[in-house]
Amino acid sequence: xxxxxxxMSRRETFFGLHFxxxxxxGDTQLGEHITEDMIADLLEKVQPDxxxxxxxxxxxxxxxxxxxGWASPGIKKDSLEIWRKVTKEYGVGLFIHYSGxxxxxxxEHHPEWACxxxxxxxxxxxxxxxxxxxxxxxxPQLEEVADAYDLNxxxxxxxxxxxxxxxxxxxxxxxxxxxxIKEIPTKRGDPYWAExxxxxxxxFRKYVTRYVNALHAHKHGFEVTSNWLYSTxxxxxxxxxxxxxxxxxxxxxxxxxxxLEARYIGSTGMPWDLMAWGFxxxxxxxxxxxxxxxxxxxxxxxxxxxxxxQIYYQxxxxxxxxxxxxxxxxxVAEFCRKRQQVSHKTQPVPQVALLxxxxxxxxxTDRLFGxxxxxxxPLQGVLHGLLELHYSVDVMAEHKLMxxxxxxxxxxxxxxxxxxxxxxxxxxxxxxxxxxxxxVGAESxxxxxxxxxxxxEGEPADTGTYVKAGNGMAWLGGVWQKVNPTTAKIVGExxxxxxxxxxxxxxxxxxxxGKGQVGAIYGPMGSVFYRSHYxxxxxxxxxxxxxxxxxxxxxxxxxxxxxxxxxxxxxxLLVHLANTAGMQVSASYAVTDFIPQLGxxxxxxxxxxxxxxVYVVPDDFEIKSHWSDGKLSVLIPKMNIHSVIVIES
Numbered sequence: 001x002x003x004x005x006x007x008m009s010r011r012e013t014f015f016g017l018h019f020x021x022x023x024x025x026g027d028t029q030l031g032e033h034i035t036e037d038m039i040a041d042l043l044e045k046v047q048p049d050x051x052x053x054x055x056x057x058x059x060x061x062x063x064x065x066x067x068x069g070w071a072s073p074g075i076k077k078d079s080l081e082i083w084r085k086v087t088k089e090y091g092v093g094l095f096i097h098y099s100g101x102x103x104x105x106x107x108e109h110h111p112e113w114a115c116x117x118x119x120x121x122x123x124x125x126x127x128x129x130x131x132x133x134x135x136x137x138x139x140p141q142l143e144e145v146a147d148a149y150d151l152n153x154x155x156x157x158x159x160x161x162x163x164x165x166x167x168x169x170x171x172x173x174x175x176x177x178x179x180x181i182k183e184i185p186t187k188r189g190d191p192y193w194a195e196x197x198x199x200x201x202x203x204f205r206k207y208v209t210r211y212v213n214a215l216h217a218h219k220h221g222f223e224v225t226s227n228w229l230y231s232t233x234x235x236x237x238x239x240x241x242x243x244x245x246x247x248x249x250x251x252x253x254x255x256x257x258x259x260l261e262a263r264y265i266g267s268t269g270m271p272w273d274l275m276a277w278g279f280x281x282x283x284x285x286x287x288x289x290x291x292x293x294x295x296x297x298x299x300x301x302x303x304x305x306x307x308x309x310q311i312y313y314q315x316x317x318x319x320x321x322x323x324x325x326x327x328x329x330x331x332v333a334e335f336c337r338k339r340q341q342v343s344h345k346t347q348p349v350p351q352v353a354l355l356x357x358x359x360x361x362x363x364x365t366d367r368l369f370g371x372x373x374x375x376x377x378p379l380q381g382v383l384h385g386l387l388e389l390h391y392s393v394d395v396m397a398e399h400k401l402m403x404x405x406x407x408x409x410x411x412x413x414x415x416x417x418x419x420x421x422x423x424x425x426x427x428x429x430x431x432x433x434x435x436x437x438x439x440v441g442a443e444s445x446x447x448x449x450x451x452x453x454x455x456x457e458g459e460p461a462d463t464g465t466y467v468k469a470g471n472g473m474a475w476l477g478g479v480w481q482k483v484n485p486t487t488a489k490i491v492g493e494x495x496x497x498x499x500x501x502x503x504x505x506x507x508x509x510x511x512x513x514g515k516g517q518v519g520a521i522y523g524p525m526g527s528v529f530y531r532s533h534y535x536x537x538x539x540x541x542x543x544x545x546x547x548x549x550x551x552x553x554x555x556x557x558x559x560x561x562x563x564x565x566x567x568x569x570x571x572x573l574l575v576h577l578a579n580t581a582g583m584q585v586s587a588s589y590a591v592t593d594f595i596p597q598l599g600x601x602x603x604x605x606x607x608x609x610x611x612x613x614v615y616v617v618p619d620d621f622e623i624k625s626h627w628s629d630g631k632l633s634v635l636i637p638k639m640n641i642h643s644v645i646v647i648e649s
Contacts, residue, residue, distance in 0.1 A: 005091030010153055010223040010244050011271040013049035013093065014344050015336050016310035017042075017329060018155070018248070018275055020097040021317065022057025025105075027074030030063050033318035034079055039086040042321060045330040047337075050093035050152070052310070053083050055145060057097070058125065058158050060105030064148070068141045070105045079319050084149040093152040096145065100211075100226065101127055102158030106137055113137075116168040118186040126162060129200075129207040130170040139214045146219050153223035154215070155246060156208075160229050160369040163204050165197065175199050188366055201368050208240045216241070232264045233370030235358040235397035244271040248312055251277035252590070254298045255583040259387065259563065260380055262305035263395040264356060266348065267404075273308030278328070282590040289313075291593045292331040293641075297583060299336055300642035303343040304565040304576035309336055335641075338618040342574055342644045346567040351392040351552055353408040354383055358397045360416035378415035381530030382440055385541045386412070388533075388560035391552060398423045405430050410549045414526045415441030424448070432514030436548040438521070442481040445520045452520055453488030453511035456481065465494045465523060467507055467540050473498050474536035478524035480507075487511055491547060492540050494523070508540060510547045519544045535560075551606060558601035562639070573611075575603060575645040577636075599638035603645060607632050613648040 023030055043051075056062045061072040064080045080096070087094045104125045107114045113133040114122040127133040142154060172184045175196060185193040212224045223243040230238050231247045245265050250257040258274055265272045276298045279287045299309045311329060315321045361375055379395075386393050396404065398420050405411070405426055413419070413427075424447060431437050431451065439445045442460035445452065460481045467476045469492060480494070483506050492508030510519040521544065529537045538560065554566050554575055565576040582595045607630060614625040614634060623645070624635040634645055 004089065007091055007093045007152060008049050009221075010050065010093065010095070013273070014308045014340050015048055015333055016050040016052065016273065016308070017046065017048045018052040018097065018310050018312040019054055019315055019321075020052075020057060020312070021054040021063060021314060022059055023054065023061045023063040023072035023074070024057075024059045025061060025073060027072045027317060029076055029318035030072055030074045031077030031079035031082070031319045033316065033320035034077055034082050036082060036086050038321060039083060040090070041323070042326050042329070043086065043090045043092055045326055046333045048092060048333065050095055051083065051087055052095040052097050052155050053080060055080065055096035055098045056141070058099045058102045058104060060099065060103040062141075064145060066141060066144060068144055069137055070109070076318070080145070080149045084151070088150070094149070095153045095155055095223075096151055098142065098154050098156050100138065100156040100159035100162075101129065102162040103127055103133070103137070106133060115164050115166045116171070118165070118167055120167070123164060126164050128166050128168050128171065129163065129203050130166060130168055130174055134207055134210055139211050142211065142215055143218045146215065146222055151222070153243070156224070156226045159208065159226040160204065160234050161227070161371060163368055165200055165366075165368060171200070171203075174203070194363070197362070197368060204368060205240050208242070212241050228370070230265070230268055230270065231261055232356060232372070232376065235264070235356050235361065237399045238268060238270065244273070246273050246275065248275040248277060251280045252587060253585055255301055255580055256380065256384070256585070258298055258301045260376070260383060260395060262302045262307055263383075263393060266305040266307060267394050267396045267400050273310055274302045275310045275312050278311045278313040280584070280590040281587070283587045285590070288591055289325060289328065290591050292328045293595055294584060294592045295328070295332045296335045296641050297580070297595055299332060300578040301563060301580070303336060303339050303642065304563065304567075304578050306343060306346040306567065308344065339642065339644060342569065342572075342617045342646055343576070346569045346574055348394050349392065349553065349566040349568050349573070350394070350404065350407040350409070351566055352386060352394070352410045352412060352549070353401060353404065354379065354386070354393050354395045354412045354414065355401055355416065355419070356395055356397050357413075357416035357419050359420050360418045363418050377530045378441065378524065378526035381526035381528065382412060382414040384533065385525070385529050385538050386545070387563050388538050389542050389545065390554070390556040390558065390562065390564045391545070391549075392554060392564050392566035402426055405435075410436045410438065410545075412438045413440060413444045415444055415524055417443035419447065431516040431518050434515035436517050436519075438519045438544060438548055440521045440525050442479050442522055445481060445522055448518065451511070451513045451518055452509065454483035454485050454506070454509060456483055458482055464496060466496070466498050466500075467492060467494050467536065468500050468504060469536050469539035469543060472536045472539075473500050474534040476523055476525065476528050476537060478528060480523040483509070483522055485509055491519070491544050492521070508544050510544060517548055519548050553606050555604040556601060559598060562598065562601070571649050573605070573647040573649065575605065575647070577639060577643050577645070579639055579641050595641055597638055597640050599636060601636045601639065603634040603636060605632040605634070605647060606630060607647070609649065611647045611649055615646050617644045617646055
């Protein structure tokens, strides 16, 4: 085995593995088949920086013999004891998977700990953040298990995405005490509904802060996160003292989910990783392990944004992990390691910033936190369109965009009906000072009427619309705002049918404002593109973006399935190219084993000075490059899943 390496802080880790079982009362074999040799074989072949192993799932039963809560009756061997022994021998961090707010057996034994629904019934699964659950079970149990196995940290699941609006007497009393409001709302439309949700969100932050601080104080170096906190599910300024951000993205539409989450979390400035599910299921099918090829493609869009990567598997109920599964893990790990030096903790080069409006989401939802479902479709549609046009895009909420506004040549607002007054004022000044702003949708454009150079005719209306771009037309129906240009220039037109003769109505405009420009698409481009990915709609987006951003730092002559991410690492400029062709999106094709090779393609990078060196990582093919008159041309003969063009200045 050689010299034991030092266990890394989770803030520095790059590749890991996650195993959970969610133990229950019906288990009979927990840990029975686990051996030290199995774990050693896995660690030697995969060489992860950390492992997260099962401790307590949503059912609330532990997989270890707790003295504080409820252990599953099916424990045959102490799994954590064996995993800790071997991981420590190999210098690998051991974290645990632990369900937080969601604890069904705790609620069963302590109904007074339960969250109370609006109809007065006790929730069967979720605990109340206003009750004693955190102090009487969660914190003492985590302290117990941290000490018993000398753990390195905890990944708390079933937390922000599971917490529910609480109507318990304690919650109501606390709300009235804090606000003076005695009339407790129970649904949207009631007075003070928004205030009640905001108060409960703050209570969740206090709950997580309470257990994070307690665990930090109890065990030096113990690292804590709450799954999905400060991702798109909680698009807020970071106030809770977690050590890193992490989340497990969709087992199905994985690449698309990871594309968005990686860009958002990567903008927070926190250490982070994303977890891919190592398995998926077809329609009316059971779970089946993904191929290494599929997981490599999922990892690529995470690595391209500077994050760490981990894979989630479930062993057998007895804890066994078969050798062929370990081989898949090892192959994906090798793929990631080859790219680690030019991906992990790299910094974005500002090009296009896309707003995720927390103000708009919180105003429309009756959840405390995400996932937001269809509310994010417009954002994702615009993101996909920009990526298919090879723009390097970062996704930010209002607070982060405000911090970085002046750095970005172009800001894009997808369909959002509400943004903060501070951001609206800042965006107006941003354009006046020379920035380029693109507004998408009737609601977004209505918030900037005075700078768009059009007159409005009537109210937005649901319209059967076809847009014209290039040599084609495509359906783009939905809510459109009718406008007539005054100073604005029409960039795109729309028609009631696929008859494109004659002059259509104004669909897309660009207008000078101060030293900058503002563009507007007056219909639901993001929503429709998310549902259709019609090439004509992409061309319409291209036409307006070319007016606003005629010369991005990087241009790529390649199919639309190549994502471009422009990153920096000291003096090195890094152009990440991720091949999304053949990505899994349909449950009828749940596991994929082939991604088509692309190429040749040409990359153009605008650089004032001739670079010292240009090369590709990994070096599995040769590239040719030439610099002249401020332009670097890189000829890429082929590309498989992910390549990084490294430019040293």
